[in-house]
Amino acid sequence: xxxxxxxLRKDLRLESRGGESTITLVALSxxxxxxxxxxxxxxxxxxxxxxxxxxxxVALIFSGxxxxxxxxxxxxxxxxxxxxxxxxxxxxxxxxxxxxxAFIFMTVAxxxxxxxxVLFFNMDFxxxxxxxxPVLALGALGFAALATLLAAISGRVRAGDLxxxxxxxxxxxxxxIAGVKASGSALAGEPLSAFSEWLxxxxxxxVLFLSAGYLLFEHVIGED
Amino acid sequence: MSRNTINSLGLLTLVLMVAALFMVFVYVPTxxxxxxxQRIFYFHVPCAWxxxxxxxxxxxxxxFYLWLGQQVWDDLGYAAAESGMVFCTxxxxxxxxWARPIWGAWWTWDSRLxxxxxxxxxxxxxxxxxxxxxxxxxxARFAAVVGIVAAADVPIxxxxxxxxxxxxxxxxxxxxxxxxxxxxxxxxxxxxSMAAFxxxxxxxxxxxxxxxxxxxxxxxxxxxxxxTRAAVGDL
Numbered sequence: 530x531x532x533x534x535x536x537l538r539k540d541l542r543l544e545s546r547g548g549e550s551t552i553t554l555v556a557l558s559x560x561x562x563x564x565x566x567x568x569x570x571x572x573x574x575x576x577x578x579x580x581x582x583x584x585x586x587v588a589l590i591f592s593g594x595x596x597x598x599x600x601x602x603x604x605x606x607x608x609x610x611x612x613x614x615x616x617x618x619x620x621x622x623x624x625x626x627x628x629x630x631a632f633i634f635m636t637v638a639x640x641x642x643x644x645x646x647v648l649f650f651n652m653d654f655x656x657x658x659x660x661x662x663p664v665l666a667l668g669a670l671g672f673a674a675l676a677t678l679l680a681a682i683s684g685r686v687r688a689g690d691l692x693x694x695x696x697x698x699x700x701x702x703x704x705x706i707a708g709v710k711a712s713g714s715a716l717a718g719e720p721l722s723a724f725s726e727w728l729x730x731x732x733x734x735x736v737l738f739l740s741a742g743y744l745l746f747e748h749v750i751g752e753d
Numbered sequence: 754m755s756r757n758t759i760n761s762l763g764l765l766t767l768v769l770m771v772a773a774l775f776m777v778f779v780y781v782p783t784x785x786x787x788x789x790x791q792r793i794f795y796f797h798v799p800c801a802w803x804x805x806x807x808x809x810x811x812x813x814x815x816x817f818y819l820w821l822g823q824q825v826w827d828d829l830g831y832a833a834a835e836s837g838m839v840f841c842t843x844x845x846x847x848x849x850x851w852a853r854p855i856w857g858a859w860w861t862w863d864s865r866l867x868x869x870x871x872x873x874x875x876x877x878x879x880x881x882x883x884x885x886x887x888x889x890x891x892x893a894r895f896a897a898v899v900g901i902v903a904a905a906d907v908p909i910x911x912x913x914x915x916x917x918x919x920x921x922x923x924x925x926x927x928x929x930x931x932x933x934x935x936x937x938x939x940x941x942x943x944x945x946s947m948a949a950f951x952x953x954x955x956x957x958x959x960x961x962x963x964x965x966x967x968x969x970x971x972x973x974x975x976x977x978x979x980x981t982r983a984a985v986g987d988l
Contacts (some may be wrong), residue, residue, distance in 0.1 A: 573790060678902070683896045695881055697976040699874035699905050703913035710917070730913050737905055745898045748819055751891065 536626035540600060541633070547716060552601045554638035555590040559596075561588040562645050566583045580741040582712035585642055586705060592638040594694050597631045597676030597689050601684050620747035628742060632673040652716065653706055660715040667731040668708040674738040675700055681749040695702035713741065762956045776942040784939075790854050795942050797847040799950035800840045801869070807837025807954065808872060811879070812904030815897035824969050827893035831883060832961035836954055838876045844869055858937060864914040871910055873885035875903045923967055 530648065544550055571577040604610040613623060647654060657691035677698050683689030711727035719726075777795045784791035814830035817823075848866065849859045860866065879899055886892040934940050 557983070607851045663907060675902075678898070682882070682886075684896065685891065686882070686889055686895070688885055692878075692882060692885055694840070696878040699871050699878060700902060702871050703906065703909040706913045706917050726916060731913075734909055737909060743821075745901065747782065748894045749891070751899050 533622050533626050536613070536618065536623060537629055540603075540630040542579070543596065543603070544630075546576060550596060550634045550645070552594055553599075553748065554634055555641040557595065557641035558588040558592050558638045559645055560590055562642060565609055566649050570748070577650055578716035578718075579709075579713040581646050582709050582716055584650075585639075585646055585665070585712060586668070588642045588708050589635070589639060589665070589672065590694075590698060590701065590705070591707075592642075593631070593635050593669065593672040593676050594697060596634040596638070597636070598684065598690065598693060599679040600627045601680045602631045607668060607684065614649070620750055621743050622668070623750065624742050624746035627679040628673050628739075631677050632670055637674055639669055650665040657718055658748070660719075660721055661712055663721075664708055664711045664715060664728065667728065667735055668704055671704045671731065671735040671738055672697075672701060674735060674742050678738070678742040678746055678749065685749075685751070694733045704731055707731050707734070716750055755852045759956070762952065762959060766949065766952040766956045768874070768889040769945065769952050773942070773946045776938075776945055781938050787855055790851055791845050792960040793851045793948040796950075797844060797851065798899060798943065799947045800843040802835050803950050803954040804841040804844055804872065804948060806951075807833045807840065808876070808904060808907070811837065811900040815904075816894060817870060818897045824893070825966070826898065828969060829962055830896060832881070832958050832965055834876060834879050834883070834900070835871075835961055835976035836957045838873075838880060840950075840954060841857060841869065841873045841876055849940075864911075864918060867909055867914045867917070871914075872907070875906075880950055889939035928956065937943075 537710070562584055565580075565587060569580050569584070571580045600673050601610075603614060612618075619718055644660060644663070647658070676693070679700075683693040683696070686692055707727040707730040711724040711731070714724040714727075715721075773795070778790050781792070781795070783789055795892075810833035811830050814826045814833065818826035818830065825911070848869075852861065853859050879896065882899055883892065883896055886895055934943065
């Protein structure tokens with residue numbers, strides 16, 4: 530637990546001094562929402578709940594891919610990764626710390642994306658956003674779990690930046706379907722019980738990929 | 754894997770495939786509602802079965818590779834993924850050819866179609882990884898991990914996509930629990946086709962596997978040769 534907290538604290542302090550990841554992710558989310566508005570030309574209001582939900586999840590996938598890559602590549606400079614691997618902290622702990630860091634950066638970007646979405650799609654700051662929160666949190670957690678594991682692979686492969694989305698997006702499909710549907714319901718003003726089936730799928734996805742990452746990370750992490 | 758085993762498997766595939774073709778085009782009666790198009794079903798279903806079996810094989814060999822660390826499991830997983838990709842592509846192609854006259858569309862976002870498409874994309878990612886990481890020594894570990902998480906993801910993909918939407922005909926096990934093949938000749942044809950495609954897959958798998966085994970042996974020999982040369986140079 531000590532090692533976990535230490536690695537996470539280091540990542541968060543690094544971020545609070547430079548802010549590189551979060552600022553990039555927030556800017557990217559803003560840009561994606563602008564692109565989606567141009568591409569889909571929504572009328573705005575609750576009638577466009579489905580479109581808005583889709584735009585949010587596209588932003589989540591892009592920001593997640595970059596966020597997970599950032600938390601691992603940040604270590605490649607100055608042999609930091611070697612130092613981490615030599616330290617007594619085991620690889621599963623390293624995975625958890627990196628995954629939580631990626632999750633936090635994604636959550637910040639998502640929160641900004643939600644605010645931007647409310648403005649661009651002419652919605653209201655009301656109870657609907659509170660119902661949206663657990664859906665987005667579960668989605669971000671699942672994507673962070675998946676992408677942190679895969680980023681350890683893609684970071685060590687030639688042209689790995691291209692590989693990460695090719696591997697991560699098809700694997701993320703079940704959470705994407707569930708997330709878009711649940712977010713659409715939440716933004717349309719339906720109660721939590723209306724999309725509990727989708728929340729269950731999101732939870733199952735998160736449990737699966739958190740355990741997969743925890744068990745398999747030691748096989749893929751390393752340095753060349 | 755001896756050359757004789759592979760050759761006899763090839764011969765068995767040939768015999769079964771000729772029998773299956775005869776049954777599909779001559780023996781089996783034409784389906785009453787859909788007409789001649791329905792005959793593609795006898796190729797479509799075996800391809801789907803083989804594609805899913807190959808996918809399971811990729812995951813199983815991945816688990817064994819991480820557990821035992823023997824190169825043979827990695828070679829098996831690679832061979833299974835490559836052969837499985839061929840059949841997964843065939844499922845999508847034959848399905849599209851059937852769907853155009855029957856559903857009036859090449860593609861619909863039905864649950865089984867979507868699941869198969871995602872499976873195909875996962876195969877794509879796996880093979881891209883193998884191609885791009887070919888010069889990385891840890892490629893076998895990476896591939897094993899991706900193969901395992903992809904297979905673990907399949908049940909959730911199936912559940913989520915089924916909740917999403919479905920219109921695919923349930924032929925083998927209908928909602929009433931019976932199967933939709935009325936004529937016993939249809940069942941016989943399907944079984945022979947299944948056997949033929951399973952043999953074809955096994956044969957392709959063996960051919961690919963034997964090639965990969967040879968490649969592994971070759972790289973070991975090359976490494977040994979390099980060591981010997983270095984030792985001789987030291988003298």
